[in-house]
Amino acid sequence: MQRDETRHSSRDVGFSLGREAIMVVGDEERQPSITTVHYTRISQSHNCLMDYMDRADQRSTLRSLSTHIILRFLHAHIYQPYCRPIEEPSPVEHEEEQDNLQMSTEIGNGDCLAWAARDASGTLSPYTFNRRVLRSDDVSLRIMYCGVCYADIVWTRNKHGDSKYPVVPGHEIVGVITAIGSNVNGFKVGEHVGVGTYVNSCRDCEYCNELQEIHCSKGATYTFNGLDSDGTITKGGYSSYIVVHERYCFKIPDGYPLEMAAPLLCAGITVYNPMMRHKMNQPGKSLGVIGLGGLGHMAVKFGKAFGLKVTIFSTSESKREEALKRLGADKFVLSSDNQQMESMTKSLDFIIDTASGDHPFDPYMSLLKVGGVMVLVGFPGEIRLSPVSLNLDSRSIVGSVTGGTKVTQEMLNFCAANKVYPEIEVIKIEYINEALERLVEKDVKYRFVIDIANSLK
Numbered sequence: 126m127q128r129d130e131t132r133h134s135s136r137d138v139g140f141s142l143g144r145e146a147i148m149v150v151g152d153e154e155r156q157p158s159i160t161t162v163h164y165t166r167i168s169q170s171h172n173c174l175m176d177y178m179d180r181a182d183q184r185s186t187l188r189s190l191s192t193h194i195i196l197r198f199l200h201a202h203i204y205q206p207y208c209r210p211i212e213e214p215s216p217v218e219h220e221e222e223q224d225n226l227q228m229s230t231e232i233g234n235g236d237c238l239a240w241a242a243r244d245a246s247g248t249l250s251p252y253t254f255n256r257r258v259l260r261s262d263d264v265s266l267r268i269m270y271c272g273v274c275y276a277d278i279v280w281t282r283n284k285h286g287d288s289k290y291p292v293v294p295g296h297e298i299v300g301v302i303t304a305i306g307s308n309v310n311g312f313k314v315g316e317h318v319g320v321g322t323y324v325n326s327c328r329d330c331e332y333c334n335e336l337q338e339i340h341c342s343k344g345a346t347y348t349f350n351g352l353d354s355d356g357t358i359t360k361g362g363y364s365s366y367i368v369v370h371e372r373y374c375f376k377i378p379d380g381y382p383l384e385m386a387a388p389l390l391c392a393g394i395t396v397y398n399p400m401m402r403h404k405m406n407q408p409g410k411s412l413g414v415i416g417l418g419g420l421g422h423m424a425v426k427f428g429k430a431f432g433l434k435v436t437i438f439s440t441s442e443s444k445r446e447e448a449l450k451r452l453g454a455d456k457f458v459l460s461s462d463n464q465q466m467e468s469m470t471k472s473l474d475f476i477i478d479t480a481s482g483d484h485p486f487d488p489y490m491s492l493l494k495v496g497g498v499m500v501l502v503g504f505p506g507e508i509r510l511s512p513v514s515l516n517l518d519s520r521s522i523v524g525s526v527t528g529g530t531k532v533t534q535e536m537l538n539f540c541a542a543n544k545v546y547p548e549i550e551v552i553k554i555e556y557i558n559e560a561l562e563r564l565v566e567k568d569v570k571y572r573f574v575i576d577i578a579n580s581l582k
């Protein structure tokens with residue numbers, strides 16, 4: 126099929142994947158969808174297509190809108206029947222195309238049961254698909270529990286504009302190994318294991334070699350909504366099983382309650398990693414924790430396990446008693462009360478800021494001692510602060526995100542050895558849409574964990 130550039134309009138978009146080059150034609154403003162897009166194969170070179178995309182300035186738009194549709198074709202090897210010249214299809218053809226696509230979504234009567242979001246409404250519903258065949262370095266695990274993270278809302282509701290539907294979320298996965306590849310030597314069938322926020326990386330760069338795979342130079346592959354090296358879109362732990370390279374799989378120590386291990390794989394490692402990097406495990410030092418959600422409550426737990434004096438900062442007075450009694454914090458400060466805040470001036474060695482809402486930074490920085498460190502693990506809209514907050518007392522503000530495979534395993538071992546247990550609310554998969562709403566409202570103490578094994582059937 127020859128490419129006929131003169132027939133393309135400025136609203137057409139192009140895409141290339143390896144040696145495949147595809148032109149997607151559709152009404153961009155209405156967002157190309159199964160019913161408003163059709164496809165043609167481009168016989169010209171990759172470069173030619175890229176030039177076209179540059180001119181049309183559509184590259185990023187396309188990546189977010191149409192990648193999943195194209196990948197579904199390519200990897201199901203059903204691409205060819207859908208190739209057609211660029212021309213308006215009749216309404217009847219449109220309907221047929223949609224039907225066929227629906228079939229391809231559920232292709233092969235997939236044996237992996239899951240719940241997925243199909244569009245930006247984020248509503249999850251049952252869905253089946255096929256996982257990849259076990260490779261020599263892979264393990265396959267039956268998922269027992271999956272924690273519910275705010276990231277699940279971000280991508281099921283397309284908050285970043287890059288969701289590739291259907292989205293099967295979940296990256297706090299724990300389960301039991303049911304099969305191992307021929308080269309796997311770190312795991313045995315029947316072992317309790319976990320999978321966290323990423324499932325692949327190049328395994329060859331500076332950061333992978335340091336076992337900091339989350340910072341892989343070529344980009345770690347996220348556990349869901351990620352583009353894997355084989356071109357597939359990853360699907361997460363709201364599903365019955367997962368196949369993963371053994372490097373990205375962690376041992377859950379014997380005796381550690383499986384349901385409680387789930388939140389450690391994202392919330393736990395997100396706070397533990399910077400706490401270790403910035404040497405917060407020094408008994409007697411003082412830690413402030415901003416925000417008391419999934420991450421914040423884990424920071425309190427680790428702080429107490431390290432022997433720190435822990436102060437919780439919250440905007441809600443109603444959390445005071447629970448912070449002190451249930452979580453064992455040493456102090457509670459209502460952050461809207463200036464007097465309470467000022468009484469803490471230059472009293473803290475460390476602060477972990479888990480708040481994702483916009484908030485001022487200077488009032489908190491002034492609570493740090495000379496040389497004190499604030500670690501940012503949330504995602505506020507922006508960070509604005511006076512240079513004085515940093516310079517005069519040699520303070521730092523640093524960021525962090527989850528952690529590599531080495532520190533993740535260390536964290537799991539630490540939790541088992543020191544009896545660090547997240548506070549969880551176990552739910553059934555049927556409750557997930559309500560649970561996500563409650564998570565948005567911050568109405569959870571402190572992490573939802575889905576009982577996959579007993580409810581996803």
Ligand SMILES: [Zn+2]
Nearest residue numbers: 274276391392
């Ligand atoms: Zn997460």
Ligand SMILES: [Zn+2]
Nearest residue numbers: 327330333341
């Ligand atoms: Zn790498």
